[in-house]
Amino acid sequence: MSAFKAYFADLKRRQRSSLIVASVCAAGVSIAATTLLGLSGWFLAGAAIAGAAGGAVMMAFNYLLPSAAIRGLAIARTVMRYFERLSGHTAAFRALAELRPWLYERVSRTPLRVSQGEASARLVQDVGQLENALVAQSHWASALGGLIAALFLITLLSPVASIIAAAGIGTLIGLSRRVVPTPTTGLPELGALKNSMHETLPFLPDIAAYRLSERVMARLTEQEATLLAAREAQARTESLPVGLNLGVLAATLSLIVLTHAHAAMPMLALGLLVTTVAFEATGPLLKAMAQKRLFAEAEARVAELGDVEAVPPAPRTGSVLRFGGQDYDLGPQARLLIRGASGSGKTRLIEALIGLRPMEEVPGLTALPDLRFSLSPQDAPTLNGTIGDNLLMALSPQEIAAETPESLTARVWAALEAAKLKTRVAAMPKGLHQWIGDGGVTLSGGERKRLCLARALLRPAEVLVLDEPTEGLDAVTEAAVTEAVEAHLKRNGQGLILVSHRSGPRRLCNQELVVDAAFQISRHVG
Known part of the structure; x- marks a missing residue:
């Protein structure tokens, strides 16, 4: 069994009691609803006949017991519906509250094998489908409870009526499985559209400069049309069972009326209404049957993310980095410059150094130091949030909680001062609470670079x-x-690893690690 399936099975096992309660309550809701409607039909028809027969018959008609039963069934249905939703959704929410961090943790520490848009669709839509799958486990109990209660009550009209209703329901289920295609979700199309958006947004200035908006919009419009077509197909597929249900129901009711034309009106009303409820009870059953494949596909797609093999732990050698047969000490006084031509793999080396990629992807790297690193990357990524949000990413919740608001604010301003961004942030209308937009769009390139430096x-x-x-x-x-x-x-006693083509910051370093053409060739060959 895969790691994801084993973990998801364990989550469902731990929520089994809540799911069982939800299923029992769902069956109870269907039984109460079926009995309620059948009794209501019998009561109304009987009361109407008693009223038409005259005052003496009407006075003799016992309406208290049926009225009390109707009220009791209505209350019971409401209470059981509440506990069904409470138990089912609580189980789903608790399971997904553990599953999402587990998935994200595995995805964040392993290289993605799918596009960002596809990964986003799987983490959002597919995981949402798994939540629906947990909630839908009570559909089977709901359908069976309603069908059993309905067939029992229809027998009160006659065994023949019960056989007719059972035959109609069986026909509906058989036709639905043969005629109704498996519904689609449009998730692959949505993933493709999201991926295009992820790829397009960073290049908005270039699109405007080179007048590529029409070409980009044409591509996005085509993908959106594909998604719309998939969603329309999904809507048509979901509407087909409704029409099929109505058609078979009409034929079944007509047959019951024809075969029981001389039956007592209250009992005929009970039989017809209960038959209608029986057909409605098949709705959750048919839906569960149709969604079974969708849930399986969603689980398989999420499993591809959850089953990615973790990066094996690299050999650790204290404060020593071993590369190309040489040792580089990264103690508090270390000032290491990683030098090499553009594209030679300097960034790849430091990503392996801090655990962002497997060590095996960097030829020549044989051992890593067992140290804590702080990174200011080349592309200067920023959150869609405030200045403060972007800076506090550097601290764990425990580290933030250990600080007083005053000392934490002082540390943040000190980091901005060290990155020479304090004056700029202080001049902003909201200071540390200034919103910088998606990707730091309100900042210049140099300001984003210094904001990332301050965070590091x-x-x-x-x-x-x-x-x-x-x-x-x-x-x-x-x-x-x-x-x-x-x-x-000097103030904090930190070591430094620097990648830079500029002479200014290079003066900080006292030793060099050269990534040359041989590394580049071996990297491409590997």
Whole structure:
């Protein structure tokens, strides 16, 4: 069994009691609803006949017991419906509350084998389908409870009526399985559209500059039309059982009326209404049968994310990095420059160093230091949030809780000062609470770079890893940032790993690790 299926099975096992309660309550709801409607039909027809027969018959008609039974069944149905929803959704929410972090943790520490849009669709829509699958486990009990109660009550009209109703329901189920196609969800189409959006958004300035908006919109429009067609097909597929249900129900009711034309009106009303409820009870059953394949497909797609093999632990050698047959000490006084031509694999090396990719993907890397790193990456990613949100990513919840608001604010401003961004943030209308938009769109490239640098400086770590920290900065700002980083390293006793093509920050380093063409060739060959 795969890791995901084993974990998901364990989650369902731990929620078994709640799911059983939901199923029992669902069956009770269907039984109460079926009995309620049948009794209501018998009572109304009987009361109407008694009223038409005259005052003496009407006075003799006992309406108290049926009225009390109707009220009791209505209350019972409401109470059991409440506990069905409470138990079923509680079980689903608790299971998914554990499943989502488990999935995200596995996805975050392993390279994705699908596109970002597809991964997003699986983590949102497919996981939502798994939630629906847990809730839908009570559909079977609901349908069976309603059908058993209905067939028993129809027998009160006559055994023949019960046989006719059973035959009609069997015909409906048989036709639904043969005629109704398996519904589609449109998830692959949605994943493709999301992936296109993920790919397009970072290039909006280029699209505007090169007048590519029409071409991009044409592509997105085509994908949106494909998604719309899939959703329309889904709607048509879901509407077909409704029409089929109505057609078979009409034929079954007509046959019961024809064969029981001389039956007592109250009993005929009971039989017809209960038959109608019986057909309605097949709705959850047919839906569960149709969704079984969808749930299985969703589980298989999520399993592809959850079953990705974890990166095996790399050999650790204290504070020593072993690369190309040489040892590089990364203690508190280490200042290591990783040098090499563009595309030679410097960023890949530091990603392996801090655990973002398997060590086997970097030829020549044989052992990693057992240290805590703080990274300022080359592409300077930012959250769609405030300045403060982006900075506090550097601290764990426990570290934040251990600080007083005043000391935490002081640390944040000190990190901004070290990145030479304090004056800019202080001038913003809301300061640390200033919203910077999706991808930091309200900031310049240099400001985003320094915001990421401030975040790295804020994180307590033994080694600071900077990938092109001054790229996009002017010479004056670069010199100020380099001086501030040097002061920060001395003040905090941190080691430094630097990747930079600029001479300014390189003066901070006292040893070099060269990634040359041989590494680039071996990387491509491997």
